[in-house]
Amino acid sequence: xxxxxxSIVLATLLISLPALAQQAKPETFIKxxxxxxxxxVWNSYRIRSNLEGQYNRDDVIKAATIINALANGGLGGLxxxxxxxxxxxxxxxxxxxxxxxxxxxxxxxxxxxxxAEELLKVAGSGDAAAVKAxxxxxxxxxxxCHEDFKVKE
Amino acid sequence: xxxxxxSIVLATLLISLPALAQQAKPETFIKxxxxxxxxxVWNSYRIRSNLEGQYNRDDVIKAATIINALANGGLGGLxxxxxxxxxxxxxxxxxxxxxxxxxxxxxxxxxxxxxAEELLKVAGSGDAAAVKAxxxxxxxxxxxCHEDFKVKE
Numbered sequence: 001x002x003x004x005x006x007s008i009v010l011a012t013l014l015i016s017l018p019a020l021a022q023q024a025k026p027e028t029f030i031k032x033x034x035x036x037x038x039x040x041v042w043n044s045y046r047i048r049s050n051l052e053g054q055y056n057r058d059d060v061i062k063a064a065t066i067i068n069a070l071a072n073g074g075l076g077g078l079x080x081x082x083x084x085x086x087x088x089x090x091x092x093x094x095x096x097x098x099x100x101x102x103x104x105x106x107x108x109x110x111x112x113x114x115x116a117e118e119l120l121k122v123a124g125s126g127d128a129a130a131v132k133a134x135x136x137x138x139x140x141x142x143x144x145c146h147e148d149f150k151v152k153e
Numbered sequence: 154x155x156x157x158x159x160s161i162v163l164a165t166l167l168i169s170l171p172a173l174a175q176q177a178k179p180e181t182f183i184k185x186x187x188x189x190x191x192x193x194v195w196n197s198y199r200i201r202s203n204l205e206g207q208y209n210r211d212d213v214i215k216a217a218t219i220i221n222a223l224a225n226g227g228l229g230g231l232x233x234x235x236x237x238x239x240x241x242x243x244x245x246x247x248x249x250x251x252x253x254x255x256x257x258x259x260x261x262x263x264x265x266x267x268x269a270e271e272l273l274k275v276a277g278s279g280d281a282a283a284v285k286a287x288x289x290x291x292x293x294x295x296x297x298c299h300e301d302f303k304v305k306e
Contacts, residue, residue, distance in 0.1 A: 042189070
């Protein structure tokens with residue numbers, strides 16, 4: 001029975017080899033996550049531009065939709081084992097703690113997801129003052145994670 | 154009357170100066186768009202991984218949500234005048250034609266947006282074969298734009 005089970009495990013491993021062969025490299029994951037954060041920076045910039053200049057409801061909704069899609073879209077998958085060091089577009093600025101404190105990561109990621117979802121809801125209202133207030137809360141959730149898990153530059 | 158109007162225009166310009174002073178640099182826009190495309194590559198990879206390996210409906214929905222948010226989220230705003238040349242994360246690979254053929258850009262961007270929206274709908278069904286077919290259509294719309302507006306590497 002144990003041999004049979006081992007054979008099945010081996011057969012499964014062999015069958016999935018082609019897919020595994022295409023597994024992205026650690027450097028690629030680092031590049032992707034650096035890209036994802038830059039997309040967040042871009043859309044933060046869009047929201048700030050709307051708050052400081054001519055307010056365009058549709059533009060704010062689009063920006064908030066992108067932020068929300070990323071914040072609740074599985075960014076954690078961009079931190080597989082082996083990506084604590086390495087160079088994507090540039091050297092990673094992640095702290096090793098991120099790979100060891102799962103509970104804290106989950107808490108902070110949850111905050112970020114909730115604030116982003118709320119921002120999208122508020123964006124729909126077209127109320128610039130409410131967007132400004134919620135954008136402030138979202139920024140705090142970004143900062144919280146940077147303090148714990150991003151090397152100061 | 155004309156002088157009054159000129160004064161108002163001048164006053165408006167002066168008032169909006171602080172916001173304008175924070176306008177992102179051309180290199181920043183190039184970095185942001187290179188990042189946005191890498192986020193599309195990441196989520197393409199996720200969908201392919203699901204189609205080639207263990208299919209997870211939620212993961213595909215998340216990936217399709219990110220792609221759709223970007224495809225319909227104003228990527229065009231990342232190509233302001235003055236960004237036809239320059240270095241973001243690396244030298245831009247945009248062809249100058251993109252800045253001169255607005256009708257074609259609009260057509261291709263429209264295709265991309267529609268295929269991405271359809272992919273998100275299909276992802277909701279959890280039907281892997283349908284996702285595979287629609288993912289193929291989306292990939293074609295990516296390719297269409299690359300052929301016209303991206304320098305071959």
